[in-house]
Amino acid sequence: MSPMLTLPAPAKLNLFLHITGRRDDGYHTLQTLFQFLDFGDSLSFQLDSGTGVRLSPDLPGFDPAENLVVKAANKLRSYIGSPPTGVTIHLDKRIPMGGGLGGGSSDAATTLLALNRLWGLDLHTDELASVGLELGADVPVFVRGHAAWAEGIGEQITPASPVEDWYLVLIPPCTVNTAQIFRHERLTRNSKPIRIAPAFDGNHSDYRNDCEALVCELYPAVEQALQWLRSECGNARLTGTGACIFSRFPTESGALAVLRNRPSGIKGFVAKGLNSSPLHNRLTELL
Ligand SMILES: C[C@@](CO)(OP(=O)(O)O)[C@H](O)COP(=O)(O)OP(=O)(O)OC[C@H]1O[C@@H](n2ccc(N)nc2=O)[C@H](O)[C@@H]1O
Numbered sequence: 001m002s003p004m005l006t007l008p009a010p011a012k013l014n015l016f017l018h019i020t021g022r023r024d025d026g027y028h029t030l031q032t033l034f035q036f037l038d039f040g041d042s043l044s045f046q047l048d049s050g051t052g053v054r055l056s057p058d059l060p061g062f063d064p065a066e067n068l069v070v071k072a073a074n075k076l077r078s079y080i081g082s083p084p085t086g087v088t089i090h091l092d093k094r095i096p097m098g099g100g101l102g103g104g105s106s107d108a109a110t111t112l113l114a115l116n117r118l119w120g121l122d123l124h125t126d127e128l129a130s131v132g133l134e135l136g137a138d139v140p141v142f143v144r145g146h147a148a149w150a151e152g153i154g155e156q157i158t159p160a161s162p163v164e165d166w167y168l169v170l171i172p173p174c175t176v177n178t179a180q181i182f183r184h185e186r187l188t189r190n191s192k193p194i195r196i197a198p199a200f201d202g203n204h205s206d207y208r209n210d211c212e213a214l215v216c217e218l219y220p221a222v223e224q225a226l227q228w229l230r231s232e233c234g235n236a237r238l239t240g241t242g243a244c245i246f247s248r249f250p251t252e253s254g255a256l257a258v259l260r261n262r263p264s265g266i267k268g269f270v271a272k273g274l275n276s277s278p279l280h281n282r283l284t285e286l287l
């Protein structure tokens with residue numbers, strides 16, 4: 001039996017998200033600031049003597065073939081032509097699905113980096129990021145492993161260093177469909193492009209999430225949670241296309257105090273913002 005490699009797949013926040021246009025292929029141009037969280041999924045990888053990709057456990061009501069972990073492993077297998085071995089993967093899922101926390105994309109990135117290491121492929125990060133982009137617009141930022149400004153459809157990435165504050169993340173009891181939000185006629189798509197500033201951290205009322213108004217209109221649970229969080233601590237914002245919302249705090253204890261007070265029926269957690277991905281930190285430790 002080969003040794004097992006266990007790696008983290010961190011969640012992300014979009015500290016702001018401006019939509020600046022729509023391309024002919026329907027994808028949207030945006031400007032966003034990504035930061036990782038010290039909260040996420042965990043994946044374990046073990047090579048085996050087979051040729052296929054096996055994933056456990058099944059996510060309830062979800063076709064395993066559609067899991068981005070399996071898709072990432074298969075995409076890498078076709079990219080290299082002849083996979084050296086099979087692999088068995090265990091996914092410990094903690095990031096809420098469809099929450100705007102990037103769990104699927106992060107799981108995919110962790111799978112690409114793990115198999116690059118275990119199969120001894122030595123593919124460059126640029127190559128892994130372009131394989132990842134075919135799986136989703138957010139995968140490259142997780143592959144590169146640094147907090148970043150993203151432009152284009154999310155694939156043009158510039159490393160950034162926003163303040164590593166504490167965040168309270170609330171999980172309203174609903175799942176938002178990203179494609180539904182992007183195809184909606186009432187989504188605003190005309191934010192004026194801003195210039196990237198190295199010290200900028202999105203913590204300003206001029207910066208917002210352009211999906212927020214529409215998501216609140218379509219998902220009252222998100223609007224209620226946002227109103228509550230704003231009444232408690234002033235700042236609160238949607239991440240990605242939701243449904244999760246977050247508020248920033250200078251201390252962990254401040255965030256935990258508001259979490260304890262949350263309305264019944266809403267889950268949440270407190271986590272620290274990280275500019276360096278725990279996945280990359282772990283891979284470096286293992287070198
Ligand atoms: C907008 C973000 C911000 O982080 O939202 P979240 O998904 O995290 O909430 C992401 O870039 C989303 O990335 P991801 O979830 O990987 O999206 P994809 O699978 O690539 O695309 C899902 C659907 O969203 C639309 N889409 C996505 C990204 C983009 N820049 N323009 C789009 O119009 C497309 O209709 C696409 O079919």
Ligand SMILES: Nc1ncnc2c1ncn2[C@@H]1O[C@H](COP(=O)(O)OP(=O)(O)O)[C@@H](O)[C@H]1O
Pocket residue numbers: 066067068069095096097098099100101102103104105106107178240241242243
């Ligand atoms: N391993 C995975 N974890 C989460 N979602 C996945 C996974 N594989 C495929 N998906 C699909 O990707 C969608 C987006 O998931 P996720 O990345 O967690 O949220 P978001 O894009 O809102 O940040 C899910 O609703 C689900 O249909």
